[in-house]
Amino acid sequence: xxxxxxxxxxxxxxxxxxxxxxxxxxxxxxxxxxxxxxxxxxxxxxxxxxxxxxxxxxxxxxxxxxxxxxxxxxxxxxxxxxxxxxxxxxxxxxxxxxxxxxxxxxxxxxxxxxxxxxxxxxxxxxxxxxxxxxxxxxxxxxxxxxxxxxxxxxxxxxxxxxxxxxxxxxxxxxxxxxxxxxxxxxxxxxxxxxxxxxxxxxxxxxxxxxxxxxxxxxxxxxxxxxxxxxxxxxxxxxxxxxxxxxxxxxxxxxxxxxxxxxxxxxxxxxxxxxxxxxxxxxxxxxxxxxxxxxxxxxxxxxxxxxxxxxxxxxxxxxxxxxxxxxxxxxxxxxxxxxxxxxxxxxxxxxxxxxxxxxxxxxxxxxxxxxxxxxxxxxxxxxxxxxxxxxxxxxxxxxxxxxxxxxxxxxxxxxxxxxxxxxxxxxxxxxxxxxxxxxxxxxxxxxxxxxxxxxxxxxxxxxxxxxxxxxxxxxxxxxxxxxxxxxxxxxxxxxxxxxxxxxxxxxxxxxxxxx
Amino acid sequence: xxxxxxxxxxxxxxxxxxxxxxxxxxxxxxxxxxxxxxxxxxxxxxxxxxxxxxxxxxxxxxxxxxxxxxxxxxxxxxxxxxxxxxxxxxxxxxxxxxxxxxxxxxxxxxxxxxxxxxxxxxxxxxxxxxxxxxxxxxxxxxxxxxxxxxxxxxxxxxxxxxxxxxxxxxxxxxxxxxxxxxxxxxxxxxxxxxxxxxxxxxxxxxxxxxxxxxxxxxxxxxxxxxxxxxxxxxxxxxxxxxxxxxxxxxxxxxxxxxxxxxxxxxxxxxxxxxxxxxxxxxxxxxxxxxxxxxxxxxxxxxxxxxxxxxxxxxxxxxxxxxxxxxxxxxxxxxxxxxxxxxxxxxxxxxxxxxxxxxxxxxxxxxxxxxxxxxxxxxxxxxxxxxxxxxxxxxxxxxxxxxxxxxxxxxxxxxxxxxxxxxxxxxxxxxxxxxxxxxx
Numbered sequence: 001x002x003x004x005x006x007x008x009x010x011x012x013x014x015x016x017x018x019x020x021x022x023x024x025x026x027x028x029x030x031x032x033x034x035x036x037x038x039x040x041x042x043x044x045x046x047x048x049x050x051x052x053x054x055x056x057x058x059x060x061x062x063x064x065x066x067x068x069x070x071x072x073x074x075x076x077x078x079x080x081x082x083x084x085x086x087x088x089x090x091x092x093x094x095x096x097x098x099x100x101x102x103x104x105x106x107x108x109x110x111x112x113x114x115x116x117x118x119x120x121x122x123x124x125x126x127x128x129x130x131x132x133x134x135x136x137x138x139x140x141x142x143x144x145x146x147x148x149x150x151x152x153x154x155x156x157x158x159x160x161x162x163x164x165x166x167x168x169x170x171x172x173x174x175x176x177x178x179x180x181x182x183x184x185x186x187x188x189x190x191x192x193x194x195x196x197x198x199x200x201x202x203x204x205x206x207x208x209x210x211x212x213x214x215x216x217x218x219x220x221x222x223x224x225x226x227x228x229x230x231x232x233x234x235x236x237x238x239x240x241x242x243x244x245x246x247x248x249x250x251x252x253x254x255x256x257x258x259x260x261x262x263x264x265x266x267x268x269x270x271x272x273x274x275x276x277x278x279x280x281x282x283x284x285x286x287x288x289x290x291x292x293x294x295x296x297x298x299x300x301x302x303x304x305x306x307x308x309x310x311x312x313x314x315x316x317x318x319x320x321x322x323x324x325x326x327x328x329x330x331x332x333x334x335x336x337x338x339x340x341x342x343x344x345x346x347x348x349x350x351x352x353x354x355x356x357x358x359x360x361x362x363x364x365x366x367x368x369x370x371x372x373x374x375x376x377x378x379x380x381x382x383x384x385x386x387x388x389x390x391x392x393x394x395x396x397x398x399x400x401x402x403x404x405x406x407x408x409x410x411x412x413x414x415x416x417x418x419x420x421x422x423x424x425x426x427x428x429x430x431x432x433x434x435x436x437x438x439x440x441x442x443x444x445x446x447x448x449x450x451x452x453x454x455x456x457x458x459x460x461x462x463x464x465x466x467x468x469x470x471x472x473x474x475x476x477x478x479x480x481x482x483x484x485x486x487x488x489x490x491x492x493x494x495x496x497x498x499x500x501x502x503x504x505x506x507x508x509x510x511x512x513x514x
Numbered sequence: 515x516x517x518x519x520x521x522x523x524x525x526x527x528x529x530x531x532x533x534x535x536x537x538x539x540x541x542x543x544x545x546x547x548x549x550x551x552x553x554x555x556x557x558x559x560x561x562x563x564x565x566x567x568x569x570x571x572x573x574x575x576x577x578x579x580x581x582x583x584x585x586x587x588x589x590x591x592x593x594x595x596x597x598x599x600x601x602x603x604x605x606x607x608x609x610x611x612x613x614x615x616x617x618x619x620x621x622x623x624x625x626x627x628x629x630x631x632x633x634x635x636x637x638x639x640x641x642x643x644x645x646x647x648x649x650x651x652x653x654x655x656x657x658x659x660x661x662x663x664x665x666x667x668x669x670x671x672x673x674x675x676x677x678x679x680x681x682x683x684x685x686x687x688x689x690x691x692x693x694x695x696x697x698x699x700x701x702x703x704x705x706x707x708x709x710x711x712x713x714x715x716x717x718x719x720x721x722x723x724x725x726x727x728x729x730x731x732x733x734x735x736x737x738x739x740x741x742x743x744x745x746x747x748x749x750x751x752x753x754x755x756x757x758x759x760x761x762x763x764x765x766x767x768x769x770x771x772x773x774x775x776x777x778x779x780x781x782x783x784x785x786x787x788x789x790x791x792x793x794x795x796x797x798x799x800x801x802x803x804x805x806x807x808x809x810x811x812x813x814x815x816x817x818x819x820x821x822x823x824x825x826x827x828x829x830x831x832x833x834x835x836x837x838x839x840x841x842x843x844x845x846x847x848x849x850x851x852x853x854x855x856x857x858x859x860x861x862x863x864x865x866x867x868x869x870x871x872x873x874x875x876x877x878x879x880x881x882x883x884x885x886x887x888x889x890x891x892x893x894x895x896x897x898x899x900x901x902x903x904x905x906x907x908x909x910x911x912x913x914x915x916x917x918x919x920x921x922x923x924x925x926x927x928x929x930x931x932x933x934x935x936x937x938x939x940x941x942x943x944x945x946x947x948x949x950x951x952x953x
Contacts, residue, residue: 106641108648186852190851205852210652451726458923
């Protein structure tokens with residue numbers, strides 16, 4: 001390729017990347033995420049500096065990979081870690097200030113024995129509908145008309161006032177009635193309006209055609225940092241405690257709206273000190289490891305045996321068999337898992353019916369574990385079959401012939417020649433399969449939901465994996481607690497990482513066979 | 515070398531300027547303040563279906579955005595169009611697949627809808643997360659609804675929406691096998707066992723139990739006794755999360771009934787959501803405890819079904835199901851709060867709207883006059899309503915999230931005979947209280 005063309009292609013690509021980053025930055029700016037915009041800008045400049053100049057050639061090769069690793073690997077991990085030090089979860093989504101605003105706004109109650117007004121939103125005549133102060137044109141049930149603004153309620157002379165059949169004012173001298181669209185555009189101002197009345201309440205709009213007299217029972221004292229609810233006698237005082245507003249006199253009462261705050265390492269402390277979590281952890285961990293190893297071994301052995309069988313040149317119609325065997329892999333795992341669940345049913349399942357058994361597969365710990373392994377074998381062996389077939393076909397025929405000539409029998413060839421060569425190719429995949437099964441949430445959740453549960457503790461199931469256990473732990477409280485769930489995820493991540501290190505060492509050793 | 519470095523700095527600097535300029539300027543939102551008369555009422559006419567299971571994407575130029583499920587979307591769309599024409603605004607109806615979670619998440623990032631159609635038991639969670647706004651109906655409009663439906667829209671004394679339908683479970687029976695529905699559980703068991711003996715049926719009753727239990731279907735056994743149930747209520751009618759009653763003497767009586775029925779194989783943990791309808795629809799079971807969602811399948815299977823209130827238990831009264839109320843919520847972060855409130859308070863309490871929503875869901879309407887009209891012609895609706903007439907709304911307090919698992923499992927264990935009713939319900943109460951305390 002001539003140099004100018006190469007240069008042109010390079011610059012087109014750089015510009016395209018820049019345009020892409022610009023677009024992302026625009027979207028981020030729209031979302032109001034300043035830091036992300038700055039980071040996007042920095043990445044853009046970095047890319048420009050690396051690819052537009054002729055320096056740092058190694059970086060030109062490394063940057064795409066690095067970027068994607070940071071974006072899809074490092075960032076989620078860091079985000080999870082940072083989340084794990086907060087109490088982020090249901091009831092703790094927003095800031096403390098927002099919780100106060102929300103609690104006060106939601107405490108507005110209709111003042112008893114006050115009329116409902118028909119209402120129109122208007123401005124003083126000649127005012128700009130987008131900015132002018134809003135007034136409410138109100139009609140009492142008896143037909144008398146009023147004007148309400150922030151100073152109070154004034155009677156409105158009936159002359160020149162036009163009303164609809166239900167009493168909503170459509171025209172009044174001196175005022176411009178806003179259309180629904182105009183009024184809606186001022187929703188924020190409308191919700192802030194409360195026409196003061198003599199009894200301490202305020203006339204507030206409901207939608208665009210009705211108003212009621214309401215009063216907020218909760219008030220906030222910023223200096224003392226207390227909420228006071230005078231709906232009860234004596235008034236209840238709420239003070240902040242554990243990111244919630246808790247009743248000072250009766251700590252069992254609190255407002256449901258809390259706020260997000262940093263809790264330091266409290267989530268981790270809870271994992272390691274909570275007696276329920278500790279007692280369940282060891283048993284679940286052992287089953288988790290056993291499940292992952294057994295799943296990998298059974299699926300690999302079955303897949304490999306079938307692959308060896310079908311690799312025999314004497315077998316005819318291999319294409320048909322192979323496609324049939326890949327079917328379990330092609331069907332969505334969610335569907336198959338549910339079908340298996342039905343087949344394992346003690347009374348109505350096909351397995352007990354055809355075998356004449358009465359095994360309570362899903363109701364006993366051993367039965368549930370067996371059912372899970374059988375289902376996973378069915379789900380997993382086609383994958384192993386595919387990768388083994390591929391690997392087997394890449395083993396040169398002459399190696400086998402050499403073994404045969406040296407007098408090795410079939411088993412010996414398999415054990416000393418084919419297996420080592422096969423494992424070089426398949427070893428990393430076995431590790432990946434182990435890591436996948438270690439966190440095989442879907443299968444457990446669809447088949448047993450972690451059950452059966454023994455004793456009176458529904459937080460520890462006998463077929464739970466750490467991941468299903470963590471899920472239940474995080475979501476079994478009153479509200480999903482993402483901060484705690486993140487902490488459990490970090491612990492699981494560390495466990496899997498620690499276990500994978502020896503595994504990767506081992507695959508390196510296998511490669512040296514080559 | 516110097517020159518090259520300088521070039522790099524220059525290029526990078528320009529890029530930096532361009533990017534920061536873009537990042538600094540806040541986007542100008544198109545103002546929605548078209549002059550009166552010039553704004554044209556345009557709607558998409560058909561509900562927008564999301565691709566896959568992703569949350570719908572909000573259209574920034576629409577004056578009112580409503581989220582609903584696929585079944586209700588057509589009916590909602592019709593009245594959204596009418597509302598749009600009447601007020602000269604644009605309304606968009608979008609179909610959400612997992613409304614509860616998507617509503618919460620989308621609202622958090624400022625992309626939520628203005629109005630959302632959902633179930634009343636989401637309320638506590640939505641209030642807790644500051645996601646819904648109070649909807650203040652006048653007392654004469656609120657008085658037109660079934661009292662239980664209005665009660666269900668309230669949390670902590672405040673009303674948060676307008677109801678349109680009520681649903682509950684009842685007893686479905688096969689009229690070909692059982693001409694008259696049994697009034698008591700003993701009668702049901704006797705009739706069913708006779709049919710099994712005669713070979714006309716394979717089992718007595720089909721009820722969703724499952725290995726992990728189902729609190730919703732097990733609750734009526736407890737509520738048949740005066741002090742039985744899950745939470746006691748406060749004087750204002752709200753459920754009190756601090757007063758658990760799953761292990762009161764009366765609740766335990768309900769538990770004993772579950773144990774007895776489990777021993778007789780009337781209830782079995784092997785019946786769950788995957789096979790309960792099939793058992794009734796293949797005539798294997800003459801009785802099924804289920805809700806309106808099972809009717810379509812029974813009809814399709816050609817079953818001559820009847821619907822009756824749940825039977826009463828010996829020593830107690832009739833089993834009382836939980837009521838589920840369907841309602842329209844207004845988002846607390848609604849961009850178009852005024853129109854949203856206007857639509858929900860003026861359109862949903864209308865009889866024709868309630869009837870249209872009935873046509874697509876076949877649940878008894880929450881508006882009394884709409885219900886009366888439907889009940890006169892549709893015996894199924896009347897039967898469902900009567901089966902739930904004394905029922906209480908499902909608790910909408912966030913603490914209920916802590917009940918489903920432990921209480922469900924306790925009932926499954928009692929039915930399976932793994933533990934006695936008293937000890938198992940005591941243990942469940944302990945676990946639920948601990949979960950609630952965790953917060």
